[in-house]
Amino acid sequence: MDPSWASLKDDELLKLRICELGVTIEGSELLPHIENLYGVLERRGISVRPLCYLGDEWFSPTDVPAIAIPFYLAHPRLRQLELHMMLEVEGGTPDWCDKLLFHECGHAMEHFYRFTRSRKWRSVFGSPDKEYAPETYRPRPYSRSFVRYLPNWYAQAHPDEDWAETFAVWLSLDKEEWQRRYAGWKALEKLEYMDALMRASAKKPPLVTGGRRKSDASRLRTTLERYYATRRKLFAEDQPDFWDADLRRIFGEGPGRETAAHFLRRHRHALVSTTVRWTGEHKYAVDALVRKLITRSRQLGLRAHDKDAPLLELGAFLSALVTNHLHTGKFKRSV
Numbered sequence: 001m002d003p004s005w006a007s008l009k010d011d012e013l014l015k016l017r018i019c020e021l022g023v024t025i026e027g028s029e030l031l032p033h034i035e036n037l038y039g040v041l042e043r044r045g046i047s048v049r050p051l052c053y054l055g056d057e058w059f060s061p062t063d064v065p066a067i068a069i070p071f072y073l074a075h076p077r078l079r080q081l082e083l084h085m086m087l088e089v090e091g092g093t094p095d096w097c098d099k100l101l102f103h104e105c106g107h108a109m110e111h112f113y114r115f116t117r118s119r120k121w122r123s124v125f126g127s128p129d130k131e132y133a134p135e136t137y138r139p140r141p142y143s144r145s146f147v148r149y150l151p152n153w154y155a156q157a158h159p160d161e162d163w164a165e166t167f168a169v170w171l172s173l174d175k176e177e178w179q180r181r182y183a184g185w186k187a188l189e190k191l192e193y194m195d196a197l198m199r200a201s202a203k204k205p206p207l208v209t210g211g212r213r214k215s216d217a218s219r220l221r222t223t224l225e226r227y228y229a230t231r232r233k234l235f236a237e238d239q240p241d242f243w244d245a246d247l248r249r250i251f252g253e254g255p256g257r258e259t260a261a262h263f264l265r266r267h268r269h270a271l272v273s274t275t276v277r278w279t280g281e282h283k284y285a286v287d288a289l290v291r292k293l294i295t296r297s298r299q300l301g302l303r304a305h306d307k308d309a310p311l312l313e314l315g316a317f318l319s320a321l322v323t324n325h326l327h328t329g330k331f332k333r334s335v
Contacts, residue, residue, distance in 0.1 A: 006077040010084055014225035018217050023074035030073055037101050040171055045202045050108035054217040058100050060107035064211030067104040071217035085228045087283040103150060106167030112206035124193050126159035144185040151280035170194045243296060250313045251302040260302035264294045267311060271318055279322045
């Protein structure tokens with residue numbers, strides 16, 4: 001039976017505290033995915049099982065062999081709200097959910113055994129003490145030193161992420177498959193090391209077996225309204241209004257077929273979808289950026305002088321802005 005809040009309208013549901021939702025993994029669509037993860041671990045000869053619980057986002061708590069899964073994935077009504085508020089549901093498809101579980105399981109495995117203390121681990125993956133800035137790293141798209149699993153060459157974000165991504169590939173593919181796929185890559189050395197390390201660890205008890213469940217949804221007293229206000233601000237922040245010269249190059253002033261704002265609104269869905277597909281940026285952030293461009297184009301009185309001619313330039317412009325954001329944390333350089 002659905003909880004009473006399942007029939008509430010968005011504005012009513014947003015008033016509730018996360019801890020008041022009472023959602024659990026048991027009985028939800030998440031349970032088969034977790035059971036699948038445990039089954040794959042068993043087939044790989046790994047006896048430990050990371051604890052899975054509902055949190056406020058996807059992560060594995062520092063030094064705790066556990067996986068936090070966003071609470072909104074535990075009920076269809078909450079996934080619907082997440083889609084309305086953020087324009088996408090991270091982990092909302094079966095394949096996406098499995099991929100994220102496998103990745104976070106990599107972090108949890110390190111927390112079980114504290115592999116980063118080993119000199120060998122550091123020589124293979126690098127120092128875990130490296131500055132952690134996964135939102136602003138500068139990936140090398142053609143590098144063969146890293147596996148490719150999650151979008152945006154995420155293995156290059158930090159040695160810890162390199163480890164988790166390598167583990168996810170090792171766990172999700174048979175040995176013959178990852179050997180074939182990464183033949184000739186430096187990343188193959190990491191996979192071979194992972195394979196040997198996992199086989200050796202299967203015979204040892206873990207060093208850590210418990211810890212605090214950070215951001216446990218059952219204890220989060222923040223309202224859904226505040227939760228989304230914080231996330232929306234995070235994903236849409238740092239969008240300075242200095243696009244005027246670029247917008248004037250793409251459009252123009254004076255008489256024209258239609259206003260630039262109308263042109264952008266007409267093509268907004270296609271521009272956002274294409275940019276998200278090729279950059280991997282959060283859909284909410286890209287949509288917020290396009291909305292700002294619409295507002296600024298209206299303020300500048302710009303017009304589209306050709307029916308669809310600006311579309312190609314707009315696509316390239318948006319991709320450049322978003323790619324720069326992925327690499328630097330800013331949508332446009334200030335110099």
